[in-house]
Amino acid sequence: MHKPRHAEDVTPPLVLNGAATWRWYASFLRDPLACFEAAKGRLPPITLLQNPIPFMPGGRRFLFAYGADANRFVLGHPDLFRSGGQVLVGPKDSAHYRLRRGIFAMNGDTHRAQRRAMQPPFLKPVVATYAPIMAQLIDDVLDQWRVGDTLDIYREMRKLSNWVAAYILFGSEDFHESVRMGETIERWLLLDTQARSSLMWADLPGTSYGRLLRQAEVLETAIKNAIARIRRGKMDGTDALTELIRSHDSGTTDMSETDMVAHAVILYAASFETTANALAWTLYLVAQHTELAAELCREVHTQLVDWPPEAEEIERLSLMEGVVKESLRLFPPVAHTLRTADGDAELAGLNLAGGDKVILCHYLTHRDPDVFPEPNRFRPARWRATRTDHYEYAAFSAGPRICLGMSFALLELKLTLARILQRFRFRVVPGAAIEGTIQLTLRPKSTIPMQILPLHDEFAASPVVGNIHRMVDTT
Numbered sequence: 188m189h190k191p192r193h194a195e196d197v198t199p200p201l202v203l204n205g206a207a208t209w210r211w212y213a214s215f216l217r218d219p220l221a222c223f224e225a226a227k228g229r230l231p232p233i234t235l236l237q238n239p240i241p242f243m244p245g246g247r248r249f250l251f252a253y254g255a256d257a258n259r260f261v262l263g264h265p266d267l268f269r270s271g272g273q274v275l276v277g278p279k280d281s282a283h284y285r286l287r288r289g290i291f292a293m294n295g296d297t298h299r300a301q302r303r304a305m306q307p308p309f310l311k312p313v314v315a316t317y318a319p320i321m322a323q324l325i326d327d328v329l330d331q332w333r334v335g336d337t338l339d340i341y342r343e344m345r346k347l348s349n350w351v352a353a354y355i356l357f358g359s360e361d362f363h364e365s366v367r368m369g370e371t372i373e374r375w376l377l378l379d380t381q382a383r384s385s386l387m388w389a390d391l392p393g394t395s396y397g398r399l400l401r402q403a404e405v406l407e408t409a410i411k412n413a414i415a416r417i418r419r420g421k422m423d424g425t426d427a428l429t430e431l432i433r434s435h436d437s438g439t440t441d442m443s444e445t446d447m448v449a450h451a452v453i454l455y456a457a458s459f460e461t462t463a464n465a466l467a468w469t470l471y472l473v474a475q476h477t478e479l480a481a482e483l484c485r486e487v488h489t490q491l492v493d494w495p496p497e498a499e500e501i502e503r504l505s506l507m508e509g510v511v512k513e514s515l516r517l518f519p520p521v522a523h524t525l526r527t528a529d530g531d532a533e534l535a536g537l538n539l540a541g542g543d544k545v546i547l548c549h550y551l552t553h554r555d556p557d558v559f560p561e562p563n564r565f566r567p568a569r570w571r572a573t574r575t576d577h578y579e580y581a582a583f584s585a586g587p588r589i590c591l592g593m594s595f596a597l598l599e600l601k602l603t604l605a606r607i608l609q610r611f612r613f614r615v616v617p618g619a620a621i622e623g624t625i626q627l628t629l630r631p632k633s634t635i636p637m638q639i640l641p642l643h644d645e646f647a648a649s650p651v652v653g654n655i656h657r658m659v660d661t662t
């Protein structure tokens with residue numbers, strides 16, 4: 188039986204049964220963000236949801252947990268808590284089933300070996316070499332902006348994130364094809380979310396589930412074609428897909444052709460939406476915090492002399508570091524994650540059995556007032572004094588499965604923000620409805636409309652409506 192290191196320090200868990208369990212599930216399925224908000228300050232760090240159908244044999248219990256202790260125990264012991272289950276499984280002989288079996292669904296030695304094989308393009312020194320091309324792609328997007336435009340900044344950041352992911356992950360040889368592949372993956376993820384919430388998981392005409400399975404077939408074929416095209420060429424690309432093919436073809440890993448296709452999809456899926464969301468929320472926060480925005484502009488203008496900068500120059504921007512960290516604290520794109528107990532374990536005095544599920548809520552972990560005073564406030568300066576480990580601040584998760592693309596994401600976020608501040612000022616359209624939602628990731632529900640202004644304009648906060656006011660205090 189495994190126990191957390193300081194089991195005696197853990198606040199006693201709450202146990203929910205019967206109708207209370209059903210109410211919790213209904214609220215979580217209907218609107219996970221509202222469910223987390225409702226739990227804030229009300230639920231202890233661990234809540235056990237008993238099997239809602241007690242007479243159902245094999246029914247699973249769920250543990251809803253937040254905080255560093257639960258993270259340390261669950262994420263720190265990947266051999267006790269399996270990853271997987273983030274997307275619908277699909278029929279065993281389907282393309283969807285094969286595609287979802289990438290790195291996220293792997294565990295144990297297989298996960299360790301394949302993660303190692305995937306790692307080279309994401310090591311920090313290699314990521315630093317992407318700075319010039321990222322900078323170029325960012326400028327390509329910003330070149331389309333005109334002072335006086337009103338743009339949906341969320342849409343723009345999705346475009347930017349798609350271009351960067353497509354170029355660096357799938358290669359530049361046929362950039363438009365890489366971008367289309369990204370869009371095909373985007374659609375597949377969207378259909379997965381729609382199919383999941385429809386609760387109608389039968390392959391029937393007109394259902395989102397049926398469309399999901401067809402989309403997976405299209406996607407699998409597109410990736411296989413791209414792999415075939417790369418193999419027909421010189422195989423000298425520095426993109427992640429070529430690296431994966433090299434790793435597979437070297438025969439030094441157990442990576443099958445099917446694994447490789449699934450990894451390619453997962454890499455894009457893991458990188459695109461998370462980064463787009465983070466960028467959109469960060470721009471929103473900067474636009475609405477005018478003093479901070481002015482200070483950040485000063486830092487960028489005085490310290491970034493050349494464009495494109497070296498990755499180390501970007502890293503030296505200390506306020507920028509705080510802004511990005513604070514934005515990911517308030518709006519962690521991966522707001523919660525799921526693990527399944529592999530065997531017996533004890534957490535906070537609760538005996539878990541193999542098959543029990545654990546939902547780790549990073550959204551609430553990041554709003555612990557003991558670790559982050561005034562947790563609903565956007566205060567980048569707090570990071571000058573706050574020292575946390577990845578279990579307390581889990582935007583990129585923690586432990587052996589920590590985000591493989593963390594350095595990549597941080598470079599892209601900081602470069603983009605810096606370049607926008609070098610070229611424009613921006614203001615949220617007054618009266619806009621700013622709503623967040625959790626659909627796999629924590630994202631804006633629809634748009635974040637912003638006016639694009641000339642550099643000599645001042646930042647000015649705008650009144651807005653929507654559930655944004657529950658997520659962050661701006662008064």
Ligand code: HEM
Pocket residue numbers: 270290291302453454457458459461462465515519520521524525581582583584587588589590591592593595596
């Ligand atoms: C702001 C952007 C990003 C955030 C907040 C983020 C966050 C995370 C989190 C929380 C996990 C763990 C998920 C879990 O355990 O359930 C994760 C895993 C992962 N991320 Fe990211 N990510 C970001 C960007 C990226 C990028 C740019 C890439 C690749 C280019 C990437 C690749 C991956 C991969 C491959 C994994 C799986 C690692 C494993 O299971 O060993 N991520 N990410």
